[in-house]
Amino acid sequence: MTDSTSAQSPAPAKVRTSLLTQNALMKKRNAAEARFKAYGVAAICVSLSVLAIMLWTIFSDGVSAFKQATLSFPVTLDADALDPKGNRDRAEMMRVTTIGYTKLLNAQLLAHLEARGISTEGVTDKDVAAFISRDTPARVRDMVLEQPALLGQTIEVSGFATGRIDGYLKGRVTRDTAERDTNISVAQLDLADRMQAEGILAAKFNWSFLTAPDASDQRPEAAGLGVALIGSAYMMALVVIMVLPLGVAASIYLEEFAPKNRWTDIIEVNISNLAAVPSIVYGILGLAIFINFAKFPQSSPLVGALVLTLMTLPTIIIATRAAIRAVPPSIRDAALGVGASKMQTVFHHVLPLAAPGILTGTILGLASALGETAPLLLIGMVAFVANYPASPLDGGVLDPATALPVQVYSWASRSDPAFIERSAGAIIVLLAFLVTMNIIAIILRRRFERRW
Amino acid sequence: MYDAPNLETRVTQTNTKITARGVQVFYGEKQALQDVNVDILDNTVTAFIGPSGCGKSTFLRCLNRMNDTIASARVEGEILLDGENIYDKRVDPVQLRAKVGMVFQKPNPFPKSIYDNVAYGPKIHGLTRSKAELDQIVEESLRKAALWKEVKDRLTEAGTGLSGGQQQRLCIARAIATAPEVLLMDEPCSALDPIATAQVEELIDELRASFSVVIVTHSMQQAARVSQKTAFFHLGNLVEYGDTSHIFTNPSDPRTESYITGRIG
Amino acid sequence: MSDSTQHIASAFDRDLEGIQGQIMKMGGLVEAAILDAAQSLADRDEEMAEKVRAGDKAIDELEELINETAARVIALRAPTAIDLRVVLSVMKISANLERIGDYAKNMAKRTSVLVQMSPINGSHAALRRMAREVQMMLKDALDAYIQRDAELALDVIQRDRDVDQMYNALFREFLTFMMEDPRNITACMHLHFIAKNTERMGDHVTSIAEQVVYLVTGQMPDDQRPKGDNVSFDMPDAKD
Helix, strand or coil: CCCHHHHCCCCCCCCCCCCCCCCHHHHHHHHHHHHHHHHHHHHHHHHHHHHHHHHHHHHHHHHHHHEEEEEEEEEECCHHHHCCCCCCCHHHHHCCCHHHHHHHHHHHHHHHHHHHCCCCCCCCHHHHHCCECCHHHHHHHHHHHHCHHHCCCEEEEEEEECHHHHHHHHCCCCHHHHHHCCCCCHHHHHHHHHHHHHCCEEEEECCHHHHCCCCCCCCHHHCCCHHHHHHHHHHHHHHHHHHHHHHHHHHHHHHHHCCCCHHHHHHHHHHHHHHHCCHHHHHHHHHHHHHHHCCCCCCCHHHHHHHHHHHHHHHHHHHHHHHHHCCCHHHHHHHHHHCCCHHHHHHHHHHHHHHHHHHHHHHHHHHHHHCCCHHHHHCCCCCCCCCCCCCHHHCHHHCCCCCHHHHHHHHHCCCCHHHHHHHHHHHHHHHHHHHHHHHHHHHHHHHHHCCC | CCCCCCCCCCCCCCCEEEEEEEEEEEECCEEEEEEEEEEEECCCEEEEECCCCCCHHHHHHHHCCHHHHCCCEEEEEEEEECCEECCCCCCCHHHHHHHEEEECCCCCCCCCEHHHHHHHHHHHCCCCCCHHHHHHHHHHHHHHCCCHHHHCCCCCCEHHHCCHHHHHHHHHHHHHCCCCCEEEEECCCCCCCHHHHHHHHHHHHHHCCCCEEEEECCCHHHHHHHCCEEEEEECCEEEEEEEHHHHHHCCCCHHHHHHHCCCCC | CHHHCCCCCHHHHHHHHHHHHHHHHHHHHHHHHHHHHHHHHHHCCHHHHHHHHHHHHHHHHHHHHHHHHHHHHHHHHCCCHHHHHHHHHHHHHHHHHHHHHHHHHHHHHHHHHHHHCCCCCCHHHHHHHHHHHHHHHHHHHHHHHHHCCHHHHHHHHHHHHHHHHHHHHHHHHHHHHHHHCHHHHHHHHHHHHHHHHHHHHHHHHHHHHHHHHHHHHCCCCCCCCCCCCCCCCCCCCCCC
């Protein structure tokens, strides 16, 4: 306790380092940090540029699908030709096939061109008739059969032009390629220019891209996403109806009620495994069980929904469990302390608080299911479906349909460049849906997160 | 000449509400409580004090079978509430918890409106037949919790929007809305500032007229202020149990004295 | 005054009011004891003297109770600031009151003895006046306590000088009596002790008043306690 410091040699004087200069160690650390930041920024830049390239490619290819070359000219619906018996009987009128309408339209177009003073020099009548898409007479026929009162009147028909003309307007077909192409001549292209100048031919916004069913190779201009959209919609609706109760109930049971033993551990591990299984395996599963064994109709939204449900279920279960676990135990304690039973605690307190998380997980699961192609291919949804499925109440879920991503695949594998263009357009629609669903998920999450 | 008013020193002879005999609690292999014997009286505030990990919270949670929610917990011995063993096989813990309410350390109101917070208990236990009755129970509970004046104009606002002290009083109102016979409080003031603490302690003093209160506290001063009977726990044993004024002026067991005077942790 | 608003914990208020009430009760008993003792001396009333002596027991019991209660309040409430001064002052005041009570009892005891002897003229009135003065001081000190009036307390402290003067006068008077007639010595000695005890009572009342000042201001008053009795230093000439 005595002061022993006097016995020791004096300690070396402490040098105070200045704060204003950095020592070597700090400099190295700062340099390392700056390098790391640079790597991060570079990685982000690379990712963003790849994303930008992808989006630009898609958009540049697909935006044109939303416009379609359209011919507009007046057509007098000649009652004699279209309703020979004159009794406006539908069955009778149906005997006049599209060929009859085609002849009528061809004649009317030629007449109109003459009337407008557009020279058809160098182009045969047959070639002029080739301007009109095969889809247009069918449409006019449907229209007349629906409204027989139109007979005898002159209506303004607005129908698609044929694929090559459309290609010309969009720049796919040029005078050089036309020389080598058997389906189109340079003279036809010149006529197209003249018709465009007069306003008979124009590229108009193509609503039927979204509403029309798929079309054959002979008339790509009429192909649309109608069936695919309906098929996807039915499937999504069915998936939500099936996956939510199943997934949430399974999750609640596993999290709240199941005893914590070996079996539940095994189940947990396997659920995570299921989430990682490749989607095509689910397709095989669906084929084996639903189509071969249960004999559900192939290519129906019901089977597609069943397969997608199985695929999405692990994701929903995992998301729900995370949401339930995020509810603080103090709320559970409070509910139990007041004398609520386990069920009441879960349904009155835990679930409402976990709901935003469950909702977000569901929407994200649905968004990824929306974009799944492989399993749907295996259960046959790649078939060419030209008719809309009926309404759900009439068993429409069992009618053959297709889905958006599958439609993209099937168009992309066809030869006509118009289909390629359409598949890019379909990708745009698909992306729009996905982005919308993700934005909704984000908004919902933000909105409900402020609760506590 | 001044009259000496009645001093709050002695507990008048009251009934025993809870009797614990030979209570032992195990968490898996580890024994948390050994052979606890204690009589909790009615209309009395009983405080459990002791250092961290001494078992006071564990014992408190035995009284309303909250330990049932912990998978590895095992309770032996008997705990009688008005003569009935609460660990009897025929007893439903849910029903028990309507009679033995609990308030926790951190205020935990439900993320619902103030009204719904208080009304939840009576609703699920079917204690009321009409909305008017429910309104009355909510008002009475909030009044008893000394919160009515502050919230009567905003019963539909979220319970989580109140201050810490108000939230804890809301939790107390919620607990007493089910007309419990015993109120258990696990360190109810540890998350509150001194003024809110004093308000809650004053509230506890008023509540003991209606039921028995058992409070676990790590603040000896709080136990001294608020309780009439005090139990000192140490390393899983109940060391001493007696009148609060006796324990704090002249405890019988030297361990109690060491703890109270701050000589052991 | 900060102790006029209530504590959030109302039981604390009740405890403090309790012990202060006990002090006032004790003070009342002591005041009565002083007056009764003086009265019994003046009237040569043995019964009353006996009553005073018996009454001291209650005063002692109250002091014990007050100490117990104060200890309990300190243990359970951990009072601070003015609350602490209230409790500490109560303990000191009760000790002072108990001593005053003892002096009153002693006065009554000596009165019982004096009654057996022949009366000495002229002294009783003075003694009674002195006792009355002390009792008035005590009453004022207790009033100052309950009203937290430091001015009144300081006034009480000053009045002790008068009591001391009265004692000086009585001391000389008794000396005169004793020198006049040696048969008076026994009685005068008793009377002297009575006077001395009364003067000591006054000192205790002063001490109580000092506690009141401490309670109100937080500091003991300057030690300007008037020391009026100079008999120890100023011996009268025996030849007078």
